[in-house]
Amino acid sequence: MMSTATSKYKVLFTPILINQLKLENRLVMSPTHDGLADEEGFVTSEAINFYLKRAMGGLSMIVIGAVDVNPRRSPHAMLSDDRFIPGWKELVGRIHSESGAKVCTQLIHARKMARNWIQDTDDLPSEEINKIIAYFEAGAVRSQEAGFDAIEIHAAHGYTLSSFLSLRNKREDEYGGSIDGRMKIIAEIYQKTRAAVGTSYPVGIRINGDEFIVGGNSLQQTRIIARKLAEMGFDYISVSAGGKYEDSPAFHPKFGSPWPYPSSGGYSGYRAMPPAHMPEAVNVYLAADLRKTVRQAGYSTPIITAGRIPHPRIAETIISGEQADLIGLSRPLLRDPNWVIKAKEGREKEITRCTYCNECMDRLIQDEPGLCVYLNE
Numbered sequence: 001m002m003s004t005a006t007s008k009y010k011v012l013f014t015p016i017l018i019n020q021l022k023l024e025n026r027l028v029m030s031p032t033h034d035g036l037a038d039e040e041g042f043v044t045s046e047a048i049n050f051y052l053k054r055a056m057g058g059l060s061m062i063v064i065g066a067v068d069v070n071p072r073r074s075p076h077a078m079l080s081d082d083r084f085i086p087g088w089k090e091l092v093g094r095i096h097s098e099s100g101a102k103v104c105t106q107l108i109h110a111r112k113m114a115r116n117w118i119q120d121t122d123d124l125p126s127e128e129i130n131k132i133i134a135y136f137e138a139g140a141v142r143s144q145e146a147g148f149d150a151i152e153i154h155a156a157h158g159y160t161l162s163s164f165l166s167l168r169n170k171r172e173d174e175y176g177g178s179i180d181g182r183m184k185i186i187a188e189i190y191q192k193t194r195a196a197v198g199t200s201y202p203v204g205i206r207i208n209g210d211e212f213i214v215g216g217n218s219l220q221q222t223r224i225i226a227r228k229l230a231e232m233g234f235d236y237i238s239v240s241a242g243g244k245y246e247d248s249p250a251f252h253p254k255f256g257s258p259w260p261y262p263s264s265g266g267y268s269g270y271r272a273m274p275p276a277h278m279p280e281a282v283n284v285y286l287a288a289d290l291r292k293t294v295r296q297a298g299y300s301t302p303i304i305t306a307g308r309i310p311h312p313r314i315a316e317t318i319i320s321g322e323q324a325d326l327i328g329l330s331r332p333l334l335r336d337p338n339w340v341i342k343a344k345e346g347r348e349k350e351i352t353r354c355t356y357c358n359e360c361m362d363r364l365i366q367d368e369p370g371l372c373v374y375l376n377e
């Protein structure tokens with residue numbers, strides 16, 4: 001039954017600008033690899049329905065998770081070739097015409113996973129680096145052509161760009177060593193991409209606030225990284241955590257060891273998708289710290305936080321406490337596509353709560369769509 005009550009969450013439902021893109025509220029869908037692309041990586045009608053349902057649920061923006069810029073055999077949806085553009089055009093067009101949500105694509109470069117799943121950059125030949133930069137540039141141009149309102153560069157978790165950023169990057173050429181060296185590939189991707197898409201097109205980035213692995217980045221490094229990303233001109237910084245595989249103990253029959261995912265992974269994996277036993281809002285302090293760092297350096301770059309934020313009351317506290325500018329939600333939206341509209345209309349008691357069981361992740365591991373096991377769709 002529709003209620004006429006208005007939201008008590010006033011700050012959550014105020015607009016914000018990302019570059020010149022106006023978002024109507026502070027709640028965005030955090031990038032969520034959905035497993036709904038077909039075998040070649042094309043957008044399917046299932047993917048369109050999945051995102052449309054969530055867009056109609058009141059989000060201000062959906063960030064489509066992990067879209068590959070480089071051609072490879074992958075479970076992800078692809079933007080590595082022009083032939084993928086029409087599918088995305090249809091998805092973005094439907095969301096624009098049937099909801100008020102904006103759509104962003106998270107561009108990812110992933111290498112063929114090594115047997116141990118660790119995406120070490122140390123063995124990557126220098127010639128390959130120019131190729132990676134060109135893949136991101138082309139992916140950004142295709143995103144713009146497909147009608148996406150924004151792009152996000154994936155430099156978090158266990159993939160190529162985060163491996164460059166990491167303190168564990170032991171390259172001896174100019175793409176390793178100091179923080180400037182470890183950030184060089186991202187600086188070059190940013191310059192090329194910005195030149196290609198123009199100054200007013202929103203270009204965000206996702207990083208780890210802390211890698212939660214021995215010898216990896218902690219806030220000590222990521223404060224400098226965040227300040228430099230703001231200085232470069234990124235239009236938002238999305239702060240995630242962990243998702244590295246180095247501490248993952250489990251074995252997988254098909255892929256060997258260590259198996260990376262949080263359900264059977266190490267502590268770093270758990271921090272990326274904090275399960276039920278972790279505290280609520282466990283990673284927010286990282287976003288708050290980096291936001292403060294960036295503000296003190298004189299930049300107003302919006303900061304997104306995510307991770308086990310189950311209730312609009314907590315989201316409101318984070319925004320009103322100036323710990324972040326936007327809240328990213330992933331698993332709560334898998335469980336309840338109408339989370340946002342229920343909060344807005346004062347019907348938060350009707351939100352079906354995610355149990356943070358991470359079965360969605362387990363489904364992905366089994367090569368099934370990463371949908372909620374408790375929701376039939």
Ligand SMILES: Cc1cc2nc3c(=O)[nH]c(=O)nc-3n(C[C@H](O)[C@H](O)[C@H](O)COP(=O)(O)O)c2cc1C
Nearest residue numbers: 030031032033065066273306307308329330331370
């Ligand atoms: C099934 C699933 C797939 C995910 N895929 C991605 C992804 O493609 N890119 C990414 O940056 N994060 C990904 N994440 C992490 C989420 O964006 C988010 O940061 C994390 O789940 C914590 O937020 P939550 O507690 O709201 O789920 C994924 C999470 C889940 C559960």
